[in-house]
Amino acid sequence: MPQLPLAPHAVSAAEVVPGDLVALSRADVTERRWHVVMHTLPESPDVIRVTLRPPLGGTDREEVLRREQPVTAAGRRMDVAAVPLVTSPPLDGVGFRDGDRLTRLRTVDPDATEETYVRRWGAWQRHAGDDPADAGTGEGADAATGAGTVADEEIRRWAAEADGADYVVRHEPRPAADAAAAGNGRRVVVTGLGAMTPLGVGTDALWQGLLQGRHGIRELADDAFDELPVRVAGTVPVDPAELLSRQAARRMNRAAQFAVLAAREAWADAGYAPGGTRESGIDPERVGVSLGAILGDASVLVGGDRKLRERGPRGVSPLTTPMTVPSQAASQVSLDLHITGEARTVTSACASGTEAIGQAVDRIRYGRVDVALAGGAEAVVTPAIMASFAAMRALADGDPSVASPSHPFAKDRDGFVNGEGAGVLVLESEEHARARGARIYCEAAGWGLSADAHHVAAPDPSGDGIALALRRAIRDAGGRITDVVHVNAHATATVDGDLAEARALRGVLGARNVPVTALKGHLGHLQGAAGGVEAVAAALTLHHGVMPPTVGCAEVDDAIGLDVVLGGPRALPDDGDLVLSNSFGFGGHNAVLALRRAA
Numbered sequence: 001m002p003q004l005p006l007a008p009h010a011v012s013a014a015e016v017v018p019g020d021l022v023a024l025s026r027a028d029v030t031e032r033r034w035h036v037v038m039h040t041l042p043e044s045p046d047v048i049r050v051t052l053r054p055p056l057g058g059t060d061r062e063e064v065l066r067r068e069q070p071v072t073a074a075g076r077r078m079d080v081a082a083v084p085l086v087t088s089p090p091l092d093g094v095g096f097r098d099g100d101r102l103t104r105l106r107t108v109d110p111d112a113t114e115e116t117y118v119r120r121w122g123a124w125q126r127h128a129g130d131d132p133a134d135a136g137t138g139e140g141a142d143a144a145t146g147a148g149t150v151a152d153e154e155i156r157r158w159a160a161e162a163d164g165a166d167y168v169v170r171h172e173p174r175p176a177a178d179a180a181a182a183g184n185g186r187r188v189v190v191t192g193l194g195a196m197t198p199l200g201v202g203t204d205a206l207w208q209g210l211l212q213g214r215h216g217i218r219e220l221a222d223d224a225f226d227e228l229p230v231r232v233a234g235t236v237p238v239d240p241a242e243l244l245s246r247q248a249a250r251r252m253n254r255a256a257q258f259a260v261l262a263a264r265e266a267w268a269d270a271g272y273a274p275g276g277t278r279e280s281g282i283d284p285e286r287v288g289v290s291l292g293a294i295l296g297d298a299s300v301l302v303g304g305d306r307k308l309r310e311r312g313p314r315g316v317s318p319l320t321t322p323m324t325v326p327s328q329a330a331s332q333v334s335l336d337l338h339i340t341g342e343a344r345t346v347t348s349a350c351a352s353g354t355e356a357i358g359q360a361v362d363r364i365r366y367g368r369v370d371v372a373l374a375g376g377a378e379a380v381v382t383p384a385i386m387a388s389f390a391a392m393r394a395l396a397d398g399d400p401s402v403a404s405p406s407h408p409f410a411k412d413r414d415g416f417v418n419g420e421g422a423g424v425l426v427l428e429s430e431e432h433a434r435a436r437g438a439r440i441y442c443e444a445a446g447w448g449l450s451a452d453a454h455h456v457a458a459p460d461p462s463g464d465g466i467a468l469a470l471r472r473a474i475r476d477a478g479g480r481i482t483d484v485v486h487v488n489a490h491a492t493a494t495v496d497g498d499l500a501e502a503r504a505l506r507g508v509l510g511a512r513n514v515p516v517t518a519l520k521g522h523l524g525h526l527q528g529a530a531g532g533v534e535a536v537a538a539a540l541t542l543h544h545g546v547m548p549p550t551v552g553c554a555e556v557d558d559a560i561g562l563d564v565v566l567g568g569p570r571a572l573p574d575d576g577d578l579v580l581s582n583s584f585g586f587g588g589h590n591a592v593l594a595l596r597r598a599a
Contacts, residue, residue, distance in 0.1 A: 006034075006110070007075035013048055013065035016040065021055060021074040021110065024063065029072050032109040033166065035061075036078045054107035057084035059163050076110065088162035088169040096152055098122070098187070099174030099478035104158060108166040118483070120577060121599030123149040127482070127575075174478045185365035189433050189598070190441040192270025192426030193536045194262035194375075198234035198419055198523050201243070202265055206533070207540050210548035211569050215404040215522045217417050224383045230395040232405050233381045234419030234524025251319060252332050253297030258422035258529070259329035259377035260336045263289075266373060267337060270426040271438050276337035288342040288369040289333045290360035291424075292352025292376035293326040294528040294585075299382045300324045326528075329377040329422070341369045349585025350490075351449075352376055353423065353531025354593050358447030360427050370432045375532025377422035389418060392457070396493060404552035406525075408491035408518035409498050409564050411557045416492040419524030423532030425539065442542040445479070445578065445596040448472025452588025459497050463504030465590050470508045470580065473592035477578060484514050485576035486547055488538045490584045491518030492525050493552070501582065502560040513563045515570060517541075521552030531583040535593055538581040542597050545572045 006021075008029055016022055020037045023029045035052035038060065043049050050063050055078060065071070100119045106112040116127035155171075162169045195202060198216025199209030209216065220231045240257035241249035249257060264274070273279035277287055304320040322328065327345035334343035342363070346356040353376025360374035389395045396415035398405030407413040427444055450472065452465035459466075474481060487505060491498050505516065519534055526533055541547055547570045556564050572579075577597040584590050 008072045010070050011073045012067065013050070013069045013071055014067040016050065016071065016073065018080050019077045021076045021078060022052070023072040034074060034108055034110055036080060036083050038080050038083070053083050053085065054166055055083060055110045056105060056107035056112060056168070057086045058107045058166065058168055059087055060085065074110075086168055088159050088167070089171070091156045091159040091169075091171055094171060096155070097174055101127075101172040102155055103170045103172070105168045106166060107168050117150060117155070120596070123151060123599070124155055125149055186367070187430040188361045188364045188427050188444040189430050190425050190444055190539050190595070191428050191433050191438040192266040192268070192272075193441065193539060194264065194266030194269060194424045195422065195533055195536050196236055196240065196258040196262050197421040197423070197526070197533055198236060201238055201261070203269070203536060203540070206536065210519065210522055210537060211546065213549050213551050213568065215400070215406075215551050217400040217404055217406065217524050219400060220381070225386065228383060228386050228390060230386060230390045230397045232397060232400055232417060233386070234417055234421070234526065235381055236421055248336070251323070253300050253323045253328055254379035254420070255293060255296040255377045255422070256323075256329040256332040258379065258420070259291060259424065260332050262375065262377070262422040262424040263333040263337060263373050266424040266426045270428075271436070276339070278338050282371065284338050284340040286341055286370040287339045288344065288360065288363055288372040289330045289339055290344040290346065290356045290363070290372055290374040291330040291333065292346045292348070292354070292356035292528045292531060293329055293378055294347060294349060294352055295380050296326040296328055296377070297323070297379040298385055299379070302382060302384060333373060337373070339373070347528070348589040348591070349587055350525070350527055350530055351583040351585040351589040351591035352528035353533070354447070354535065354581060354583035354591035355449065355531070355589075357425060357427070357444065357531065357535055357593055358449070358591060361444045361447060364427055364429050370429050372427045373424050374427055375422065375424035375535065376526075376529040377532070378527040378529040379420045380527055381418055381420050386418060394494065404521045406493045406521045407552045407554070408489070408493040408520050408550060409502070409556050409560050409562070410493070410553040411555050413493040413495060413498060413557070415494055416520065417524035419526040421523070421526045421529050421533055423529060423534070423536040425532070425535055440598045441539045442598050443596040444593070446473050446475070446477030446594040448474075448476055448592045448594075450590045452590065454588050457586045459500040459584065460588065461496060461500055461503075463500040463507065465588060466501055466504035466582070466584060467508050469590040469592045470504060470582075473580060473594040474578065477594040477596060479578050479594065479596075481509060482512070483576045483578040484509060484512075484580060485573040486541060486579045487514055487516045488534050488541070488579065488581040489516050489518045490530075490582040492520055497584070498557070499559060501584065502562050506561055515547055515565050515573070516562045517547050517565045518550045518553070519548065521550060531581070531591065531593070534583070535581050535595070538579050538593070538595050541572060542579050542595055545574075546570070547572055
């Protein structure tokens with residue numbers, strides 16, 4: 001419609017013509033209740049019948065006016081053919097589902113904006129982009145369910161009364177982009193968290209270190225690293241073997257030790273009894289494990305080869321092979337907690353941990369298991385791996401006693417810092433978690449994958465593959481772009497990688513300037529464990545409503561073009577409910593996890 005000032009002025013009913021925007025009383029002017037004159041019909045020398053329609057669309061009404069009767073006309077004149085004749089559909093028999101949307105437009109106000117509500121956790125919540133100051137005003141807003149939410153019954157009443165109250169109401173069911181959205185899947189929630197990271201043992205050490213802006217990158221003191229050009233890495237500050245029984249530790253590689261310790265913490269954090277499924281009274285066949293790893297622990301195979309050369313075949317331990325396979329972490333978690341449902345391993349470069357969580361989400365969605373421990377574990381801070389990365393010119397160097405050598409999104413970024421650790425989440429179907437009264441951190445709402453098909457190591461500079469994974473994750477979560485309030489970026493601090501990710505985020509999220517945090521300045525790049533640890537951080541971000549700062553970025557590269565959280569923690573925006581956690585790996589593996597705020 002023409003964007004002209006209303007400029008109300010008095011006229012007589014005899015002066016109005018089709019297209020005029022009129023208010024019939026002083027109260028109508030004050031309350032901004034305007035109507036478009038669609039048709040006029042003289043009924044007698046003294047009386048005119050006028051057909052009126054709300055300027056933003058709606059149903060017609062007729063008024064019989066005396067010719068000399070004063071009305072108020074606006075400065076605007078409408079094209080009557082462009083004013084839609086619409087009615088609000090009844091919603092009495094409609095079954096609502098979480099993810100559904102409802103728009104409500106006050107059509108008699110030419111400058112009105114739509115109110116959008118999204119159904120989450122059984123109630124309708126006012127959506128981003130609407131004026132929060134209006135959230136509690138108007139007919140029926142924020143009914144007895146509590147501030148900021150509206151019950152199903154109130155939504156049905158809005159639809160039933162819309163036409164008479166000069167509103168149009170539209171119900172948009174959740175898009176059936178996947179089987180879960182079509183009603184064939186269960187909601188998956190996060191109930192437990194565990195971590196072993198360069199910031200210390202446990203999720204509390206991780207979270208406090210992130211909020212305080214500390215990093216866990218250290219100089220490698222072992223003599224084996226002396227001749228390397230880069231000797232800094234993100235290493236766990238304790239020997240995990242010392243936190244396990246001697247018998248158990250000697251049968252696990254370092255990555256498996258990390259995984260078992262993180263899984264035990266997550267299991268207990270979810271409210272289950274220590275010791276595993278037997279002690280917790282849960283069917284072990286309905287529990288699964290899904291962990292990501294690239295190599296697991298590269299040192300085992302290297303050590304076995306060295307013993308073979310030094311001492312011959314008899315010097316090689318029979319445990320070398322079972323401790324070398326990347327699946328050892330998943331199998332050891334299964335053994336430790338007596339989980340017999342399944343023990344899966346995902347190997348997709350640095351996207352492994354995030355993809356493992358996504359696969360566990362689907363296993364629960366479709367009823368294969370009810371509970372899963374999912375995440376990633378890695379221990380590849382070895383001389384050979386460090387030398388290889390250095391030869392690729394992929395590693396950053398610097399004095400970790402001064403500041404983090406990892407500079408994600410920064411102008412001076414020059415490579416990643418190799419790291420190790422494990423991050424594990426306990427995922428459950430919502431009904432399983434609710435039935436036992438579990439504390440819910442957030443919903444594991446969806447995930448997305450893609451492949452760059454570009455280069456064996458370098459990312460596609462266009463960011464198209466990353467953008468595809470982002471869009472798929474949001475769609476799989478039954479969400480929209482405007483739902484995203486925060487991104488936990490992959491951001492390894494490589495020149496090309498950070499640019500490709502930033503380009504993809506700008507392209508998908510548009511001009512919304514969603515806050516972004518990169519954690520590799522705190523931790524280094526934990527390889528296959530990165531997605532698991534960063535998913536733990538993303539879940540805590542939603543749970544506490546706080547975004548950790550990005551460490552190591554003194555000045556954001558102008559080409560990044562993102563709102564990077566710097567300096568200190570920042571409150572999580574409350575105008576949406578999705579947090580994305582990104583992981584991308586050599587060979588073009590892209591994985592994105594979408595977590596949703598819990599009620």
